[in-house]
Amino acid sequence: MTDPATAPAPVDVFAKVRGHERAEQLAAAREADLLPYFHVQESAAQPVVTMEGAERIQLGSNNYLGLTSDPRVIAAAHDAIDRYGTGLTGSRLLNGTIPLHLELEREIAEWMGTEDAIVFSTGHQANVGTLGTILGPTDTVIADSGDHASILDGCLLSKAKLRPFRHNRLDKLEKQLQRARGDGGGVLVVVDGVFSMEGDIAPLREIADLTERYGARLMVDEAHGAGVLGARGAGTSELLGVEDRVDLRMGTFSKSLASCGGFIAGTTEVVEYLRISSRAFLFTASAVPAAVGSALAALRIVRSDEGPALLSAVLDNARYLRDGLEALGYAVVQPQPIPTDVATGRTDVVTPIVTVTVGDDWKAVLLWRALFDAGVFVNTALHPAVPPAGAALRTSVMATHTRQHLDEALEVFARVKRAFEAEHGALPGPGVHA
Structure with a gap:
């Protein structure tokens, strides 16, 4: 039997939670008030939400049909x-x-x-x-x-x-x-x-x-x-x-x-x-x-007679946001080819997930914060959730977003991009996608 007095000290199973690879980044993000996660929403998941005391256009929800x-x-x-x-x-x-x-x-x-x-x-x-x-x-x-x-x-x-x-x-x-x-x-x-x-x-x-x-x-x-x-x-x-x-x-x-x-x-x-x-x-x-x-x-x-209109609305909103972001010079997901839709004649589709490629993790976080402060909430995707140098802002739309909501959001994206690029350099442009 091993003598406890001479046996090697056991490894602390909790050691891995100290000094892990992202600890320094998390600490720096918290200190700079740039952590893009765990923000508190104080209202229902609608196109405009109250989040931490202010109204923000919600472009970070999976409530695609707005039914919540x-x-x-x-x-x-x-x-x-x-x-x-x-x-x-x-x-x-x-x-x-x-x-x-x-x-x-x-x-x-x-x-x-x-x-x-x-x-x-x-x-x-x-x-x-x-x-x-x-x-x-x-x-x-x-x-x-x-x-x-x-x-x-x-x-x-x-x-x-x-x-x-x-x-x-x-x-x-x-x-x-x-x-x-x-x-x-x-x-x-x-x-x-x-x-x-x-x-x-x-x-x-x-x-x-x-x-x-x-x-x-x-x-x-x-x-x-x-x-x-x-x-x-x-x-x-x-x-x-x-x-x-x-x-x-x-x-x-x-x-x-x-x-x-x-x-x-x-x-x-x-x-x-x-x-x-x-x-x-x-x-x-x-x-x-x-x-x-x-x-x-x-x-x-x-599955009711209301269903097709809701499905159409969310896809129309997705295309509108995608096209608007691309027109502003953002690198966004491209329309996806599909068999020709007999009802609409469309040969491609834009899903409600409209991803904006940024590339660098810190640039993505800084851009997220600028949008948040200006009244638009989006999700941030950083490595390892995405490939290295593939950081992105993940936006998503609801069927219940109005054109006014999306136009206001696009105006914020335009204003934030101008200010951001003046300070931090150019963002990836259209045609670039992680």
């Missing part, structure tokens, strides 16, 4: 609380399933055009709980380098062999599919439909072609596509006409559906397997009734 303040959605949340209380205090497996869950799962499956659907308490759990269950150590998962962190977490949890490929590079995807042939076990390709930082879309038709050619399965994360893209708002898979070629589709309630939670839609056999095998589903408390009720109400609005 819709009276019907709010009433549904109240009704769910009145009927089922504030919480269910148990997992879906035990005492945490209520009729609203079953209605929501049925209507999601109808919306997605799949056999079945399963609702998780969060979108993160939906990805982690599905990938960590479907995949195993003998399998291979091929993921786009731009995929959401929850996808990476699920891949790591599964212990499957992870083969990433460079963002939206079909040649790199095919190379990984070729390599996966020698791995043994099953192969799953998983990509975002709309990428949450870049705002671009996955070339799903070509990805489906490759996965079929190599005998792999395909999962698409529609967190930022569901409730935004496609005639029904069913997401990128619908927009690009590959719904019947995608094996699993994931979505969230925290964007267009004005709530919190997530879902997986697919075949009955896969969904039933998740219901009895997914630890993230089985061993977490059910979502609070208000979250389930409000998501169901929002989904019904999307």
